[in-house]
Every structure is written in C-alpha cells, then in structure tokens.
Amino acid sequence: MKVVITGGAGFLGQRLARALLARGQLTGPQGRPEPIDTLVVFDAAAPAAPPADDPRLQVVRGDIGDRAALADVLDAETGSVFHLAAVVSAAAEADFDLGMRVNLYGTLAVLEACRALPQPPRLVFTSSIAAFGGELPAVVDDTTPLTPQTSYGTQKAIGELLINDYSRKGFVDGRALRLPTVVVRPGKPNLAASSFASSIIREPLLGQEALCPVSPETRLAIISPRRAVDALLHAHELPPEAWGAYRAVNLPALSVSVEEMLAALRRVAGSRPLGRIRWQPDPHIQRIISSWPAVFTSQRALRLGFQRDARMEEIIEAFIADELP
Amino acid sequence: MKVVITGGAGFLGQRLARALLARGQLTGPQGRPEPIDTLVVFDAAAPAAPPADDPRLQVVRGDIGDRAALADVLDAETGSVFHLAAVVSAAAEADFDLGMRVNLYGTLAVLEACRALPQPPRLVFTSSIAAFGGELPAVVDDTTPLTPQTSYGTQKAIGELLINDYSRKGFVDGRALRLPTVVVRPGKPNLAASSFASSIIREPLLGQEALCPVSPETRLAIISPRRAVDALLHAHELPPEAWGAYRAVNLPALSVSVEEMLAALRRVAGSRPLGRIRWQPDPHIQRIISSWPAVFTSQRALRLGFQRDARMEEIIEAFIADELP
Numbered sequence: 001m002k003v004v005i006t007g008g009a010g011f012l013g014q015r016l017a018r019a020l021l022a023r024g025q026l027t028g029p030q031g032r033p034e035p036i037d038t039l040v041v042f043d044a045a046a047p048a049a050p051p052a053d054d055p056r057l058q059v060v061r062g063d064i065g066d067r068a069a070l071a072d073v074l075d076a077e078t079g080s081v082f083h084l085a086a087v088v089s090a091a092a093e094a095d096f097d098l099g100m101r102v103n104l105y106g107t108l109a110v111l112e113a114c115r116a117l118p119q120p121p122r123l124v125f126t127s128s129i130a131a132f133g134g135e136l137p138a139v140v141d142d143t144t145p146l147t148p149q150t151s152y153g154t155q156k157a158i159g160e161l162l163i164n165d166y167s168r169k170g171f172v173d174g175r176a177l178r179l180p181t182v183v184v185r186p187g188k189p190n191l192a193a194s195s196f197a198s199s200i201i202r203e204p205l206l207g208q209e210a211l212c213p214v215s216p217e218t219r220l221a222i223i224s225p226r227r228a229v230d231a232l233l234h235a236h237e238l239p240p241e242a243w244g245a246y247r248a249v250n251l252p253a254l255s256v257s258v259e260e261m262l263a264a265l266r267r268v269a270g271s272r273p274l275g276r277i278r279w280q281p282d283p284h285i286q287r288i289i290s291s292w293p294a295v296f297t298s299q300r301a302l303r304l305g306f307q308r309d310a311r312m313e314e315i316i317e318a319f320i321a322d323e324l325p
Numbered sequence: 326m327k328v329v330i331t332g333g334a335g336f337l338g339q340r341l342a343r344a345l346l347a348r349g350q351l352t353g354p355q356g357r358p359e360p361i362d363t364l365v366v367f368d369a370a371a372p373a374a375p376p377a378d379d380p381r382l383q384v385v386r387g388d389i390g391d392r393a394a395l396a397d398v399l400d401a402e403t404g405s406v407f408h409l410a411a412v413v414s415a416a417a418e419a420d421f422d423l424g425m426r427v428n429l430y431g432t433l434a435v436l437e438a439c440r441a442l443p444q445p446p447r448l449v450f451t452s453s454i455a456a457f458g459g460e461l462p463a464v465v466d467d468t469t470p471l472t473p474q475t476s477y478g479t480q481k482a483i484g485e486l487l488i489n490d491y492s493r494k495g496f497v498d499g500r501a502l503r504l505p506t507v508v509v510r511p512g513k514p515n516l517a518a519s520s521f522a523s524s525i526i527r528e529p530l531l532g533q534e535a536l537c538p539v540s541p542e543t544r545l546a547i548i549s550p551r552r553a554v555d556a557l558l559h560a561h562e563l564p565p566e567a568w569g570a571y572r573a574v575n576l577p578a579l580s581v582s583v584e585e586m587l588a589a590l591r592r593v594a595g596s597r598p599l600g601r602i603r604w605q606p607d608p609h610i611q612r613i614i615s616s617w618p619a620v621f622t623s624q625r626a627l628r629l630g631f632q633r634d635a636r637m638e639e640i641i642e643a644f645i646a647d648e649l650p
Contacts, residue, residue: 096494134570145470147489147571154490158483164472165479169421245459246472 001026001034002077006064006110007085008041011185012126014051015229016082017041021054027237028079029119029173042073043085048187064106067113074113074121081123082232083110089130089288091191092152103155111162115171123163124235125176127248129221131157132178133291140296142250149291150193160248167240167247175235175243180221180253181292182228183261184319193288197222200258201265201316204274205324213282214258219294221253224315225322231306242304252298252308254315264312268320326351326359327402331389331435332410333366334373336510337451340554341407342366342376352562353404354444354498367398368410373512389431392438399438399446406448407557408435414455414613416516417477428480436487440496448488449560450501452573454546456482457503458616465621467575474616475518485573492565492572500560500568505546505578506617507553508586509644518613522547525583526590526641529599530649538607539583544619546578549640550647556631567629577623577633579640589637593645 003020005013020026020039028034040058041047050059062069064085074081085106092099107125114121132140133149146157156178163174185198189211196212197220203210223231231251256264262277298306309315328345330338345351345364353359365383366372372384387394389410399406410431417424432450439446457465458474471482481503488499510523514536521537522545528535548556556576581589587602623631634640 143470145468146486148486149493149570151490151494154486158486161471161473161479161482161486165476168474169476245474 001028001036001079002038002040002075003036003080004040004042004073004078005082005084006042009043009045009047010084011187012182012225012228013041013043013084014047015225016232017051017057019229019233021052021056023233026080027122029121031239034079038077040073065101065109067109070109070113071116074117076118078117079119079121080236081110081114081121083107083123083125086126087152088190088192089150089152090193090285092155093150093288096151099151099155103152104158107159107162111166111172115166120170120172122236123172123174124232125159125163125174127156127160127176127178128153129178129180129250129292129296131160132293136293138295140250140293142298142300150288164245164247168245173240174247175238176248177231177235178248178250179228180223180251182225183222183315185225186323193285194220196285197261200261200277201319204265204277205269205320206275207273208275210275210277211280212258212277213280213285214289215281215286216259217257218286218289219255219257220289221255221292221294221296222315223251223253224309224318226318227307227309234306238304249301249304249306250296250298252301252306253296254309254312255295256312261312265316268313268316326353326361326404327363327365327400328361328405328407329365329367329398329403330407330409331367334368334370335409336512337507337550337553338366338368338409339372339376340550341557342382344554344558346377346379346381348558351405352447354446356564359404363402365398390426390434392434395434395438396441399442401443403442404444404446405561406435406439406446408432408448408450411451412477413515413517414475414477415518415610417480418475418613421476424476424480428477429483432484432487436491436497440491445495445497447561448497448499449557450484450488450499452481452485452501452503453478454503454505454575454617454621456485457618461618463620465575465618467623467625475613489570489572493570498565499572500563501573502556502560503573503575504553505548505576507550508547508640510550511648518610519545521610522586525586525602526644529590529602530594530645531600532598533600535600535602536605537583537602538605538610539614540606540611541584542582543611543614544580544582545614546580546617546619546621547634547640548576548578549634549643551643552632552634559631563629574626574629574631575621575623577626577631578621579634579637580620581637586637590641593638593641
C-alpha cells in the first residue's frame, strides 16, 4: 500500500520516513499488516536531503491546501496518512492567514482527500500541547479543556475536533497526538516559539552561542525525536477500538526547566567545551511558552502503551548519537 | 449603524429582529449607544412573514458561505452582527456536507467579513449545548471540556474556538452563547433532534397529536424564546472586559424531563382539551439527545447577569401569550 507523510520534508517527517522504510510494513485499513510499496513525502518545501535512497520513496512538492494536488497524491492505493504539515506557533501568530491556510484549511483538505478514498485510511495527526492554554490547572491531564491562547493552538484544537468527527462518521480512522515540544531538533532555529529549547542544547554542543528568550525557571514539557517518531508509529498501529470515540491523546512528556536542561547538558558534556547561552528575554515568546502546560499527566497515553523519555541526559546523548558528526 | 442578523428568517432571528427594532439602539463598536439605522435580516430562506413593517428593516436572501454576498451586506456601516444561521442538529448529521458548508465554512465567512470591516464589530454567535457530549459529568459546568458527539456540536465547538481566536486577535469582538434547547418554538416540527420538545407542548395546545421519539424520563436543558432573545441582547451589550479572553458561556437553563414538561402542560391547560402524545421511540434521536447535558450550572452566565427561566409553567404561558391566536 501507499503511505503519505504531509510535511514530510520537515525534521520529524524525514525521521518518520526513514523509520517507515526501515520497518517496511504497516497495518492497513483492513487491520492486517501490509507492505509499504510507496512512501510519499508531500511538502511545500523540498527536503534538505532526500531522507533515504530508496525506490519506494517519492518526494512530491505541493501546497497542503491544494485539493487537486492532494487528491493526486492520496489515490486509491493509500492506506495510511501521517499529517504533519503545519505552520509553527510563532509563524502562525505572526501571519494569521498563512496559519489558517495551512493549519486549518490544509487539515480540512487532508480529511476530505481521505474521505474520498475507497477505504477509510488510518490518519495520524500531530496536534500540540499548544491546544491547551489560559488559566490551566497546576497539572494538566487528559480531561483538561482545550482553551488555546494562540492561533496555532486554536487551529490544532480544531483539527482534533475534526479528526474526532470524521472518525465518528467513518470517513477516516484518525488519531491525534498532542506533541510536547520536540527537543533536540537538529539544524537551524525556526519560527516555533519553542525553537530556543533545541537551540540551547544544540548550539552549545556545536561550540556556538545560543539565544535564550525565556527565563531560566521557565518550565517546558518535552519529548525526544526518537520518542516522537515511536509515538507516531504506535498511534498508527493501535487498533481503532483502543481509541474509541475520542481520538486525541496527551503524549507522555518530560517536564524540565530551562536551567535543568542546561545542567543536564553540562553533565553530558563533561569536559567538552560548550558554546555559551546569551539571555535575551523576549516577552512575546515568554508569553506564548508560559501559556502552554509545563506539567501534565498522560494516563491515557501510558495505558495505550506510549513511552516517555526518562531523563534529559538521555535525550541529549541521543541527539549527539543521531545528529552530531 | 447597521445591524445584521444571519439566519434572520428563522424563528429566533425574527423575534430578535422585532426586539432590536423596538429597542432602537445598541452599543456600537466604540462602546457608545448608537441608533439602529438599518437592520438586515440575511437568510437563505425568505421569512414566513416580514418580522415587522419598518423602514429600517431589509430582508436579504443569500448563502452564508457566499463571501461576496456577505461582504455586500457587512459593509462599513455595520457595527453589530448576530450570527444565528445554522443547519440544525439532525440535519447536519444527515447531510454532513451541508452542515460543514453552513455551520463551519459559513461561520468562517462571517468572521472574515467582520475582520474586513474598518472597526471590529460586536459579533454574537449562537453556539449550543450540543458542543458538549460523550462521557459527561453528572453536572456540566463552565469548565467541562467540549467533546461533541455530533457533527453539529463539532461545528459549534469549532465556531467557539474561532470566535475566541478572532476576538483575541482584535478582528472581531465576539461572544458565543451555548443555547440550550429553545422551547416552545412555534410553527412546524423541524430537523433539529430536539424538535419534539416544542411539539409535545405546541401540538397538544393546538388540539393536535404530537410524536415523542424519546422516553418520558429523558431530561433536557431548555430555555424559553423570551429568555433566549434577552440573552442575545445582553451578550451584545456586555462590555468586552466582562468577557475577557474566553468568549463562550453556558446560558442558564431549566432542566426538565419530558414527563415534567407534560405535567406542567396539563396544569397550565386546566380544563382546556389537549391533543394526545404518541410515543414513537427513535433510537437515533434518543442517542443524540442523551449525548447532550441535561443538567448544568452556568455560574459565569449568572455572574454576567444572564437570566434563567424559573418554571416550565411560565414558559408554556408565555408561548400561549406570544404565539397562540
């Protein structure tokens, strides 16, 4: 069968593509394992490098809001879709129309393309803990209402509602994962409000200075790229009965403060020289980050078998192993 | 200034139109009372009868999803919009695309038309208690998460998220009211799953038989048409500071069972002959109705000065006074 990753040129999409190619099969719409004959990486941007040299891999450039392009890609062979395409938090805040076009209308276009298929495909959607916000309880749990305080979070919360309803109607077999901040991302800082959380680990390890726009006490909920990709695959493989009517879940996260992250970095680095952190408070970024839950429980995800990161040190060690030369 | 009621040809829209014309003014976008020079009733259908013979009244037929038509109606004079247009619950369930077109894309079109105005207008949106659903607590309150179990409820929950975000961005000054079931509606049964709740009062009073598709013990949260119109006006007149970041509220409702409604009807009717109730269980309607909260508290609404109906008998007496010959 064919598997499609929207936003597949992004960091997580590329890691997911490699994991899918290595795995070679996925549960198909009929609930049986099926070989992955074709893996389409669909993205507005070209990947920095092709994720793999593999005959099953196709890279297709296109706009997520372009229903005709999506219908071409999501043809009758398609059994699974990973919908990762998104305009990130601070970018969706800065350019409202772009955020709406990609995050809202793009998700609607993916859902409609799935609905048009002869068999409802499994659809894994990356929601975000940014779907929470406002006056949150000290510990956010699976029953905390979604009251997002950003356009990005609003668009993700709407995506979840749509995934639930399209799944209830039998148009798609959807699963939505509320991703914590993924740390450590490789590459350059991006427009996500949480971009600094990777920078303050990555840049020092590369001997470069990192900007930190939030206070050292700022607490974040994070997930490692390895666990995030595992979660995407696990979400896909769970049977529909395991999900039931409510298709969204808080992924298990590690709750760490900025200063705890930096302390872990120093422990992992040992005598290795590190680039310095430059503290450059940005009230706008601080406001967005502080509106997200920093501590939450994920009882449902743990019950469903999703794994959590154990320690910040392990996350940094995995980044060094996976991404540094 | 100009005031626009979408879905203005409907029962509630017409009552609201009459109330606005009688009132003659509303608080404008600058927070000062302004005379209503023009009241536009915008609807896909023509009203059964014009709500009033008044030179300020304009009836415009058009599709809520038609952005050009909306832009014509919502011109620079527009200071207030009451967005009531909707495809009702069972209809949105039966025709998914129609529900999406009117309830989701229509609301987006209204929001974009408001955003294009020189001053962000006040926008009152009729959400619904159908935005709740699933495994609800015994008493739903203002903090209960929105987990709708119908496409209608999903579309209303999305409307609320959009109202919050567009208000936060300053594109509109929005207010969303979660309406309980409005009882007693005049006229004919419609495609709302809750249509029977008016039928079982209205038809017996008219000497006609009424079908009841749910069990006598079924409990509903209801609001009278008078209170619903009062609430729309009150929601509009509250200053933005009273609403803060979260623009939705559970309207105060009266919780009654079907058998309590019928007992109240017999008390009000006295010796007047009544048409009979024919019990015709419909599992589909029962399922939708039972997924809505029947008992909820509305602390926030009461704090904001919204009024509740005191007794079922009063609701029936008001119906007789307002709607029966």
